[in-house]
Amino acid sequence: MLQNVRILSVLFALFPAIAWSEWEVNMTRGVTDTSAAVFDLHMIVFYICVAISVVVFGVMFWSIYHHRKSKGAESHPFHESTSIEILWTIVPTIILIIILVPATKTLVESYDTSESDMDIQVTGYQWKWRYKYIGQDVDFFSVMTTPSDEIYNKADKNPNYLLEVDNPLVVPINKKIRFLFTSNDVIHAWWVPALALKKDAIPGFINESFTKINKPGIYRGQCAELCGKDHGFMPIVIKAVPEEEYIAWLDERKSLKEKEASASQKDWTMEELMAKGEQVYNKSCSACHQPTGVGLPPVFPALKGSAIALGPMDDHLDIVFNGKSGTGMSGFGEQLSAVDLAAVVTYERNAWGNNVGDILLPADVEKMKGGK
Amino acid sequence: MTTQVADVEHGHENGHGPATGITRWLFTTNHKDIGTMYLIFSLVMLFIGGSMAFVIRAELFQPGLQLVEPAFFNQMITMHGLIMVFGAVMPAFVGLANWMIPMMIGAPDMALPRLNNLSFWILPFAFTMMMSTLFMDGGGPNFGWTFYAPLSTTYAPPSTTFFILAIHMMGASSIMGAINVVVTIVNMRAPGMTYMKMPMFCWTWLITAFLLIAVMPVLAGVVTMMLMDIHFGTSFFDAGGGGDPVLFQHVFWFFGHPEVYIMILPSFGVVSEVIPTFARKKLFGYHSMVYAIVAIAVLSFVVWAHHMFTVGMPLAGEIFFMYTTMLIAVPTGVKIFNWVSTMFRGSMTFETPMLYAIAFVILFTIGGLSGIMLALAPVDFVYHDTYFVVAHFHYVLVPGAIFGIFAAVYYWLPKWSGKMYDESLAKFHFWVSFIGLNLTFFPMHFVGLAGMPRRIPDYPLQFADFNMIVSIGAFMFGTSQLIFVYVLIKTLRSGEKAPQRPWEGAEGLEWTVPSPAPYHTFATPPKVD
Secondary structure, eight states, rough: HHHHHHHHHHHHHOOOOGGOOOOOOOOOOOHHHHHHHHHHHHHHEEEHHHHHHHHHHHHHHHHHHHBBGGGGGOOOOOOOOHHHHHHHHHHHHHHHHHHHHHHHHHHHTOOOOOSSSSSEEEEETTTTTEEEEETTEEEEOBOOOHHHHHHTTTTTTOOTTOBBBBSSEEEETTTTTTEEEESSSOOEEEEGGGGGGGEEOTTTTOOOEOBBSSSSSSEEEEOOOOOOGGGGGGOEEEEEEEHHHHHHHHHHHHHHHHHHHHHTTOOOOOOHHHHHHHHHHHTHHHHHHHHOOOOOOEEEEEEETTHHHHSSSHHHHHHHHHTTTTTTOOOOTTSSSHHHHHHHHHHHHTTTTTOOOOOOOOHHHHHHHHHH | OOBBEEEEEEEETTTOOOOOOOOHHHHHHOOHHHHHHHHHHHHHHEEEEHHHHHHHHHHHSSSSSOSSSSHHHHHHHHHHHHHIIEEEEEHHHHHHHHHHHHHHTSSSSOOOOOHHHHHHHHHHHHHHHHHHGGGSHHHHHHHHTTTTTTTTTSSSOTHHHHHHHHHHHHHHHHHHHHHHHHHHHHHOOTTTTGGGGGOEEEEEEEEHHHHHHHHHHHHHHHHHHHHHHHHSSSOOOOOOGTOOOHHHHHHHHHHHHHHHHHHHHHHHHHHHHHHHHHHHHHTTTTHHHHHHHHHHHHHHHGOGGGGOOOOOHHHHHHHHHHHHHHOOOOOHHHHHHHHHHHHHTTTTTTHOOOOOHHHHHHHHHHHHHHHHHHHHHHHHHHTTTTTHHHHHHHHHHHIIIIHHHHHHHHHHHHHHHOOOOOOHHHHHHHHHHHHHHHHHHHHHHOOOOOHBSSOSOOGGGGGGHHHHHHHHHHHHHHHHHHHHHHHHHHHHOOOOOOOOOTTOOOSSSGGGSSOOOOSOOSSSOOOOO
């Protein structure tokens, strides 16, 4: 016993992560009416299941204890009873009907497709989410920000380890929100436990779900459908705020966009582009092509010494901008700003011993963006 | 079911024993030899699949990436699932069917012995090919054992073509094995053995065989569609060409749901043999048991989309599949009540097969109850693709299918080998497995409800404690299977001689032949009253 305690204390000392652990054993009640209904249903069914097992296991353990040969029990040769068999067919059926009534009610409620106050399109990408506020001209990507040092145990893990993003989805409370789910590549599933909302994002199809958040706060979730290598690293963060705050945030978002546009008109130097490019690369490209540019062939090709990175600038930009169909390479033309695109292309052409020496200016990328 | 002892010892064998050397195993058409090969193959696969589970649990022992990269982790979860389903559980059941069905129905062999040889020998090649993909460029299958398109088509590694061919071969093997079982049971029962006198294990296998024949071609169809999408420019699963990724899931689960019953029904049969033996009492409700199996099998064809509640089905679809799924609880409940009633007022002893059978009933019931919870569409929106699901299906598959197999092996090992296993060592194996198993899979319910998605190589910190416990349990459960191997070796080497009927309460034709069962049994059919 003492030894066990010692082993455990060593384990605890080794892994500070454990200190954050919460021993959470049940579903969250969540912050929407639907999630509360789902939680209640979950608990009802759970207790019914416990009651059933108490009865079944009770009889079983009682028999095991009393009707054992070592206690001199003799076998009674009954092996059929039509009435009791009918009884234990009918009683479970009734129990099931009792469960199905509230389940059907909750299901029908969650399919309430009446008019929504706002619509957000959620698109899954390998391995990030894109949120488009329909009718608002706000459209951005949300990428995990947990540093790889934390993932590879070179740094202490922060409390929101793997559940933090650069741009959270900001929504107002007490508004009926319609989410439209789709995907750019493989099937993903958008899941936020606090909303009891999980829906598959399927390429080429649109699914819809509704929610109305009652309480301000930050709610975190993860992709729930295996979507490739970094499936475990595409979290969802929702920030639910009062309506005024939401409107202020919308305005800020829009002004940010103008700022980005003016940045692309500036004259950028090689050094500036390389520094910026490295940041962009590590955020958007290194998951597949690896931080050192060697890729994971044959699925994710190397950029170091590749024909495209060393070849003509236009072809290089084209593949980064439009992607390559039939592969995991998605088009970044819409995901990244002109500055980011220019920087990352420049970086790929001049990093890891790729010494093409030329630079791509944001203004040129802007032309391509305009041309589309 | 009393019988006359078959006169196998009286020269009906014509001195025709097994060949010697490797050719005995390569060319054998003997149901016992083929059964043995199936069982050994399955044990090897259990260890290969289990060592992959070790890799998975070692990586998940603590948060962060320590041992393997996510790309390899995904290959491990995929291979673990495929190997356990197609390599460990299914061949083990076919092995048991080969050994036991002819002996239980009083037939001299399986009806189609050469087909039997072929269906076994396909398997080692299929699995060698599938596992060789791990060493190919781009790695092996990394899209989960459910291989949802387009992750398994457009975005799959080049080795997927080999995976598809391997699945085709496994499917062909299963279909041949199933046809053999059906033909044997329909045509070769001893005189007087009507369907309603058949041992429950044969009944469950007959239904299983029909399920296999019905759904393995569907699996072959879906992988062929994948092959076409990958190589021949079709767009079954690509919306860009007019296809639909969800079509894949519908076709896959039309195979996949009956498949889960394929992996549990023979265990139902085993438990229905073992419990009456050790309770020294006839199986309660034989007829309702048969009807329940048939009902489960029929219902299994109309519930498949409960695996897909979150794909965006219309409300009517969700309700239909929720109701039909709930309906399955009724016949399943009947079976559990029957087993409990068989124990009730019996005269029980608790040898190892009985321990496994009782653990089966308890743990399978837990898995079944979490199945009822999962059947509720609105709550499934939360459970879906979390560790709650992982806990559920491991509770029905490990203590379900695998404990059923252990019960069968301990129950019939004296008949196969002619020797008794070491009872206390076998009980030790049971208890370590039982504790390890619950330590592994029970906490998964908690992390699932708390919000941990399945198939992730790394997890947020709030799941750390339970994951560590799960990993410790998994190491314990996995390692305890070495005890099983030791028990087997010890039995074969130095087990005490087993009597013809080692279990006091055992009934059935297999106990009317000597132990070990001679190479040919029932050359003259026994007469069943």
